[in-house]
Amino acid sequence: MFLDFYNLKEQPFSEAPDPRQLYLSATHREALASLFYGIETGRGFLTLIAEPGMGKTTLLFHLRERLKDSARTVFLFQTQCKARELLPCLLSDLGIEAQGRNLGWMHEQLKGILLVEANAGRRVLVFIDEAQNLRDSALETVRLLSNFETTRSKLMQIILAGQPQLAETLTRPNLVQLRQRISIVSRLRRFTPAETNTYIDYRLRLAGFEGRRLFTPGALEMIEAWSNGVPRNINNVCFNALTLGYAMGLRQIDRSVVQEVLTDLRLDQLILKQHGSDEPIESASPVSRSSSFRPSQAQSKGGLGARRTLSLAAALLLLAAVGWMTATGRLWRTGYMRSIEVPKSSLPPNVDSLLPQTDGSQSNQEYRSLRTRPVPTTSGYHKSGHAIGPYRDAGVPAQSFSSVLPP
Numbered sequence: 001m002f003l004d005f006y007n008l009k010e011q012p013f014s015e016a017p018d019p020r021q022l023y024l025s026a027t028h029r030e031a032l033a034s035l036f037y038g039i040e041t042g043r044g045f046l047t048l049i050a051e052p053g054m055g056k057t058t059l060l061f062h063l064r065e066r067l068k069d070s071a072r073t074v075f076l077f078q079t080q081c082k083a084r085e086l087l088p089c090l091l092s093d094l095g096i097e098a099q100g101r102n103l104g105w106m107h108e109q110l111k112g113i114l115l116v117e118a119n120a121g122r123r124v125l126v127f128i129d130e131a132q133n134l135r136d137s138a139l140e141t142v143r144l145l146s147n148f149e150t151t152r153s154k155l156m157q158i159i160l161a162g163q164p165q166l167a168e169t170l171t172r173p174n175l176v177q178l179r180q181r182i183s184i185v186s187r188l189r190r191f192t193p194a195e196t197n198t199y200i201d202y203r204l205r206l207a208g209f210e211g212r213r214l215f216t217p218g219a220l221e222m223i224e225a226w227s228n229g230v231p232r233n234i235n236n237v238c239f240n241a242l243t244l245g246y247a248m249g250l251r252q253i254d255r256s257v258v259q260e261v262l263t264d265l266r267l268d269q270l271i272l273k274q275h276g277s278d279e280p281i282e283s284a285s286p287v288s289r290s291s292s293f294r295p296s297q298a299q300s301k302g303g304l305g306a307r308r309t310l311s312l313a314a315a316l317l318l319l320a321a322v323g324w325m326t327a328t329g330r331l332w333r334t335g336y337m338r339s340i341e342v343p344k345s346s347l348p349p350n351v352d353s354l355l356p357q358t359d360g361s362q363s364n365q366e367y368r369s370l371r372t373r374p375v376p377t378t379s380g381y382h383k384s385g386h387a388i389g390p391y392r393d394a395g396v397p398a399q400s401f402s403s404v405l406p407p
Contacts, residue, residue: 002246009208050188053232190229
C-alpha cells in the first residue's frame, strides 16, 4: 500500500461518499446553498441534477450532517423498484416493519411519525438518490407523499437526486403535477482546470500529505485533460498513479507515470481485435475524448506501457525457452542437473505461435531483438534471452534465466 510510502494517514482518493472529503467548488457550494435554503424555507420538492461521478451522494451526505440536529432523515438508494415497494422501504428506514401490510395501514403509520416529529420541531427529509431509475408509477407515489401537510407547512420534504435523465423524465406530460411541485433545481458542473488542481491538493492535504507537490505540473496538466473535470475520473487516475509511483519507488508523480496509467485505463484497446482493426474504436471513455494526450502509435498497438511491454517479453522468452527444450522430450538444466524425461503427450503447443508476428512495427522489432541479444550470466554468455536491465525491473533474476537456457 502506498500510504506509508507517501506519508499519508488515509486513502486520499477514496470512492466512498465521505462528507469530510467533499471539496466545495463553486458549483458544489452553489448547489449546497440552494438545497439548504429550500429546506430551511419549507419547500416540498427539491432536485439535484448532475452527470455521473460529480459527487451528488457525497454532497447529500454532507447536507444531512449539517441538518442532523434539526431533522430526521431517510436515505433511499434502491430506486429500481415498483411503486408498491417504495413506501415499505421508506417506513423501514423510519423503524417500522411494513411487509405484508396494506397501503392504508402504511399511510397511517407514516402520518403518525410525521406528526410526532412536527410537534417536536423536527423536519422529516427524504433523500432519494439515483432518482432517474424510478418508474413513472413510483414517481407518482412520491408525489402523493407531498400531500402530508398542515395548513402552515409540509410535514415531509423530498430531495430527488439523479443524472440528467431525471430532468428528461420530469418533463414528461404525465408527470406535470410532480414537476409543478419542484421549486428548486440545483445542478453540479464539471471542475475548471484550476479547480481540478485545487481538488487534488485538497484531498492530499486532508489525507495528511505534507511537503512539496506530489504531482508535477506536467502530470496535473494531463490529469486535467483526461478527467474533463469529473471528480470520479480524477480519483481514478490519481489512485492508479500513486500505486504505480509506489511500485516504481518514485517520490513524485511525473508525466510518464500518468501517461502509462492513462494507457492502461483505455478499455477500448482491450477489444480492438474483436473489431479486426488497429484503430481505436469510438468510446465514451474520457481518454478517447481527450485528444491532447493520446498514447504513441507503438503504445496504442501494443496496449501496454514500455515497462509492461518489456516484462511481457521476459515472460514470453522464458516460455519459449521451456517450449524449445521440451520439444525433444527432455528438460535440461545447465551444468549440474540431469535430464528429465517428459511424456510426449504433455508437450505444450508451439510457443512461437504465441509470440508477436514480425510486421515491422517497433514493438515487434523489440521482441525479436530481445530473443537474439547475447546477455551476460554468471557462467558466460547465452545466445537468447535478456536477463539484465528490463528483466531486473520486472523482478526476474538473471540466474533464473541462465539455469534453464540450453548451452
